[in-house]
Amino acid sequence: MKLIDIFKELAPNKLFVSVVLGILSGICYAFLIPLLLNSFAVEDSYLEVVKEQPYTLAGFEVSDVTFALLFVGLCLFIFLTRTLSQIILVRMTMDLTSTLRLKLYQCVLRAPLDKLESMGFSKINATMTYDVERVIEGAEVFPNLLVSGVTLLSMLGLLYYLNEHLFVLVIGSIAFGAFTYLLMAFAGNYYFNIARQKVDDLYDAIHGTIFGIKELKLKRTKRNNFFSNVLCKIEQDVCQASKNGATVQSVAVNYGNVLGYFILGGVAFVFVNHYSVSQLELIGIIMVLIYISEPVSVLLETIPSMKIANISIRKINEMTVRLSDENISDILIQLPQWNTLSLKEIKYTYLGKESGFSVGPFNLSFSKGEITFIVGGNGSGKSTLGKLITSHYLAEKGSMHLDDMHINSGNLASYRNQVTAIFSDYHLFDEILTGLVEESKVTIDHYLTKLQLNNVVKIEGGRFSSLALSDGQRKRLALLISFLDDTDIYVFDEWAADQDPIFKKFFYYEILKELKELNKVIVVISHDERYYNCADKVVVLEEGKVKQVVLVEGQVFEGVYS
Numbered sequence: 289m290k291l292i293d294i295f296k297e298l299a300p301n302k303l304f305v306s307v308v309l310g311i312l313s314g315i316c317y318a319f320l321i322p323l324l325l326n327s328f329a330v331e332d333s334y335l336e337v338v339k340e341q342p343y344t345l346a347g348f349e350v351s352d353v354t355f356a357l358l359f360v361g362l363c364l365f366i367f368l369t370r371t372l373s374q375i376i377l378v379r380m381t382m383d384l385t386s387t388l389r390l391k392l393y394q395c396v397l398r399a400p401l402d403k404l405e406s407m408g409f410s411k412i413n414a415t416m417t418y419d420v421e422r423v424i425e426g427a428e429v430f431p432n433l434l435v436s437g438v439t440l441l442s443m444l445g446l447l448y449y450l451n452e453h454l455f456v457l458v459i460g461s462i463a464f465g466a467f468t469y470l471l472m473a474f475a476g477n478y479y480f481n482i483a484r485q486k487v488d489d490l491y492d493a494i495h496g497t498i499f500g501i502k503e504l505k506l507k508r509t510k511r512n513n514f515f516s517n518v519l520c521k522i523e524q525d526v527c528q529a530s531k532n533g534a535t536v537q538s539v540a541v542n543y544g545n546v547l548g549y550f551i552l553g554g555v556a557f558v559f560v561n562h563y564s565v566s567q568l569e570l571i572g573i574i575m576v577l578i579y580i581s582e583p584v585s586v587l588l589e590t591i592p593s594m595k596i597a598n599i600s601i602r603k604i605n606e607m608t609v610r611l612s613d614e615n616i617s618d619i620l621i622q623l624p625q626w627n628t629l630s631l632k633e634i635k636y637t638y639l640g641k642e643s644g645f646s647v648g649p650f651n652l653s654f655s656k657g658e659i660t661f662i663v664g665g666n667g668s669g670k671s672t673l674g675k676l677i678t679s680h681y682l683a684e685k686g687s688m689h690l691d692d693m694h695i696n697s698g699n700l701a702s703y704r705n706q707v708t709a710i711f712s713d714y715h716l717f718d719e720i721l722t723g724l725v726e727e728s729k730v731t732i733d734h735y736l737t738k739l740q741l742n743n744v745v746k747i748e749g750g751r752f753s754s755l756a757l758s759d760g761q762r763k764r765l766a767l768l769i770s771f772l773d774d775t776d777i778y779v780f781d782e783w784a785a786d787q788d789p790i791f792k793k794f795f796y797y798e799i800l801k802e803l804k805e806l807n808k809v810i811v812v813i814s815h816d817e818r819y820y821n822c823a824d825k826v827v828v829l830e831e832g833k834v835k836q837v838v839l840v841e842g843q844v845f846e847g848v849y850s
């Protein structure tokens with residue numbers, strides 16, 4: 289999809305009106321010249337002149353009042369049509385900006401999690417910020433391009449009327465100029481493409497600088513190496529490729545402009561010697577050529593921005609194709625009463641590398657009012673299984689069921705709506721996104737006190753007063769938010785890892801018990817061996833497979849890792 293297609297898709301009628309206004313203004317622009325020429329030599333005029341008495345305005349004598357008035361009228365009309373055409377297009381550009389961003393937000397929100405993970409935060413960020421910015425820059429010059437294009441065509445029409453031979457010469461020169469210009473622009477484009485490829489690396493490096501700052505702060509050598517070997521190198525690559533592109537483009541633009549003067553010179557010094565041209569015709573031709581130079585230089589200057597915008601549109605298209613929709617129904621349906629969530633022959637392999645890590649096949653069940661711990665060594669697949677249960681990852685094989693009901697694309701959104709999860713890379717939103725009804729205010733106040741957060745966080749205007757909390761406090765706030773969801777299934781991925789011993793105990797003995805009493809399905813991914821006796825069932829994983837399932841039945845549970 290190209291820039292013009294985006295405009296067409298966005299508002300075809302507005303685009304049409306704007307083009308018509310642009311055409312009208314371009315045609316009128318071309319009519320200014322004959323009117324001016326008329327005042328130079330009335331006898332030799334192209335237009336039929338009605339001899340009039342001179343008219344005096346504010347002490348100044350005005351000749352050819354009708355033409356003078358026509359000239360003023362045309363100028364006003366050009367002003368109106370041009371301005372209107374540009375206003376419509378500029379406003380469309382604004383709409384385009386926000387539509388494009390919204391489309392990308394939707395694309396990310398609806399994309400499968402594993403595809404987002406495999407594409408990576410930096411690439412997505414680069415497309416949503418850098419590329420959108422470039423598209424907007426291209427869209428901003430688009431109105432000028434359109435109006436100038438139409439003006440150029442009208443001027444060429446006038447030139448054809450004035451002198452056919454010269455028209456052929458100018459068209460030939462423009463064709464030659466356009467061809468040679470495009471060759472140069474093509475080279476410029478090549479460098480801009482390289483620069484764009486490097487921008488992904490640049491965003492990666494920026495990500496590393498911000499999120500790795502704690503590591504970099506401590507070690508001077510590491511910091512210096514990162515700065516010179518990574519940041520400086522990428523900056524240099526981007527800068528060099530952009531400079532090369534801009535240099536070639538500058539040469540191309542100025543070459544195009546100078547070519548126009550060559551045509552003028554050619555007419556003045558050569559053309560007049562071979563074709564008989566009257567003085568008035570010559571003035572007219574020179575005026576047309578001078579008038580043409582403005583739209584031509586606007587065209588030349590806007591084309592590079594449009595080219596860069598098209599590179600970015602390609603990147604945006606690539607991202608939207610890569611992050612293809614999950615294709616699940618967004619409609620929430622009322623799920624029938626159920627008791628057990630079952631995973632049958634569930635298998636999943638990470639995308640990307642050929643030898644991506646595989647988990648399963650899993651045949652597991654999780655009942656309401658039951659606490660299941662998922663345990664095992666690092667990398668054994670616990671979080672992956674957690675994300676299969678929450679349906680963040682969709683299994684490549686097997687099926688999930690709520691009692692007898694198969695979870696499929698038609699009811700997946702409703703299933704997800706019944707799941708709450710806190711993974712280790714959870715995110716806290718400032719806003720209370722569940723909405724703040726009176727009932728939830730009571731729940732929030734209750735849990736703020738229970739989780740000992742009432743002295744550090746308050747609710748102000750539907751949002752938390754502060755998220756500048758300790759790691760443990762932030763996790764507790766995430767827990768509080770999960771209670772507001774009040775869903776049937778709760779998955780906690782190492783929630784207690786950064787809690788102090790008191791809160792660890794509180795979580796395993798109080799919170800889990802409370803959820804169990806509320807008849808929830810509770811899945812806890814944990815390395816806290818001493819609390820395994822809080823579970824009803826412990827699923828032990830090893831290398832992505834279930835090693836054993838142990839029913840705890842109240843006794844102290846040991847020996848999972850042995």
Ligand SMILES: Nc1ncnc2c1ncn2[C@@H]1O[C@H](COP(=O)(O)OP(=O)(O)OP(=O)(O)O)[C@@H](O)[C@H]1O
Binds near residue numbers: 666667
């Ligand atoms: N986003 C990802 N892309 C590709 N492979 C991944 C991804 N996340 C995890 N893996 C692979 O899956 C394996 C299991 O990861 P998982 O996070 O499920 O382990 P875990 O048991 O939760 O480990 P830990 O106890 O360290 O949290 C990893 O060894 C890794 O090879």
